[in-house]
Amino acid sequence: MKHPYGMECVVYREEDGTARRVGRERPEEAGRTVLKHLRELGEGEFGWVRLDSPAEREVADLTAGLGLHPLAVEDAVHARQRPKRERYGDVLAVALRTLWYVEEDSEVETGEVMVFLGPRFVMTVRHGPADPAAEAARRLAADPATLRFGPVSVLHAVLDVVVDAYSDAAGKVRADLTRLERCVFSPSRDDLTEEIYSLKREVLEFRDAVGPLVPVVREFAAGPRSQWPQGVLPYFRDVADHLHRTDTEVRSLDELLNSALDAHLARVGTWQNDDMRRISAWAAILAIPTMVAGLYGMNFEHMPELGWEFGYPLAVGVMAAAAGLLYRAFRRNGWL
Missing domain, CATH: 1.20.58.340 (Magnesium transport protein CorA, transmembrane region)
Incomplete structure (x- = not known):
C-alpha cells in the first residue's frame, strides 16, 4: 500500500540517537522545506529523507540541492535497476531489490529501494508495496547506539531488513519445494511439471535479487574507500554473512528444483x-x-x-x- 505521504524527513542526533521529524508532506510541497532543514543541520546531526515512488518533477529541487547526479536521479525515479552500487562524487548510490513470497500463489513479488548516502544525509526512494525503511527506522529507534556511525547506520539498517526478508522468503520457498518433492514421489500420478516450472521461475527471480547484491555487501564489509568508521564494519560483515547463507540457500533451491523436475519427468516416462x-x-x-x-x-x-x-x-x-x-x-x- 502506498504511503499517504510522498516524503518524510527525520533528523537524527548521532550522540544520543534522538530523532525529530521535520517534514512529512507531499514532495512538491516539502522539497524546499526539507532541503532548508538539511542545510541547517547542527553539529553531529544528519537527516534521513524517505520518498515513496516519486515523479522526477516532484523531487527536482531536493535532488538538485543535494547534488545528486542526473543519472542517479533517473535510476531512483524510474526504478527497475539490478542491485548495484555507484559513487557520484561524495554521494554513494545503492540499488536494492525488495522481495517477499506470496504463499497462496507460490509467487515471489519484488520491489526496489534506492539508497543515497551523503556526508550528512541519507535518502531512500521506495518502489513497490514493501517498505524496508519503516522497519529500519524501528530498529534504529530500538538501538540508538548504532546512530553514532552517522548516515551509514541507516544504510546498514535498510540492508539488514532487506536481507532478513530474503531469508524469510527462502524458508517459505523451501517449504513449498518440500511439499512438491513429496508429491513427486507419492503414489499418485499428478502432472506437476507446470507447478515445478513456475516455482523454478520464481527462484530465478529470487536469484536475480540476491546474487548481484552479494559482492556489493561484501565490499561494504571489507571497508569502502569512503573511510567509514571501523566500528560499523562488523555490522556489515554480519549482513554479508546472512546474505551469503541466503544466496547459498537459493542456489541449492534452484538445483533441487532441477532435480525434482528431472525426477518427475523420469516418473512420467515410467x-x-x-x-x-x-x-x-x-x-x-x-x-x-x-x-x-x-x-x-x-x-x-x-x-x-x-x-x-x-x-x-x-x-x-x-x-x-x-x-x-x-x-x-x-x-x-x-x-x-
Whole structure:
C-alpha cells in the first residue's frame, strides 16, 4: 500500500540517537522545506529523507540541492535497476531489490529501494508495496547506539531488513519445494511439471535479487574507500554473512528444483512405459482368441471339428485357456 505521504524527513542526533521529524508532506510541497532543514543541520546531526515512488518533477529541487547526479536521479525515479552500487562524487548510490513470497500463489513479488548516502544525509526512494525503511527506522529507534556511525547506520539498517526478508522468503520457498518433492514421489500420478516450472521461475527471480547484491555487501564489509568508521564494519560483515547463507540457500533451491523436475519427468516416462506394457499385454492376450475366431470365420468348406457337438466349446476353451495363461505370465512379470 502506498504511503499517504510522498516524503518524510527525520533528523537524527548521532550522540544520543534522538530523532525529530521535520517534514512529512507531499514532495512538491516539502522539497524546499526539507532541503532548508538539511542545510541547517547542527553539529553531529544528519537527516534521513524517505520518498515513496516519486515523479522526477516532484523531487527536482531536493535532488538538485543535494547534488545528486542526473543519472542517479533517473535510476531512483524510474526504478527497475539490478542491485548495484555507484559513487557520484561524495554521494554513494545503492540499488536494492525488495522481495517477499506470496504463499497462496507460490509467487515471489519484488520491489526496489534506492539508497543515497551523503556526508550528512541519507535518502531512500521506495518502489513497490514493501517498505524496508519503516522497519529500519524501528530498529534504529530500538538501538540508538548504532546512530553514532552517522548516515551509514541507516544504510546498514535498510540492508539488514532487506536481507532478513530474503531469508524469510527462502524458508517459505523451501517449504513449498518440500511439499512438491513429496508429491513427486507419492503414489499418485499428478502432472506437476507446470507447478515445478513456475516455482523454478520464481527462484530465478529470487536469484536475480540476491546474487548481484552479494559482492556489493561484501565490499561494504571489507571497508569502502569512503573511510567509514571501523566500528560499523562488523555490522556489515554480519549482513554479508546472512546474505551469503541466503544466496547459498537459493542456489541449492534452484538445483533441487532441477532435480525434482528431472525426477518427475523420469516418473512420467515410467508411467508411460507401464501404460505401454499394459496395452501390449492386453493386445497379446486378445491376439489368440482373435486368431482362432478369425480362423473359424474364413468359411472354408472343410473346417476342423465342425460336425462334432463339442467342437465349439473346445474352441472357446482353447481361447480362454490361452488368454488365461498369457494373463498369468504377464502378471508374474509385472506387466499387468
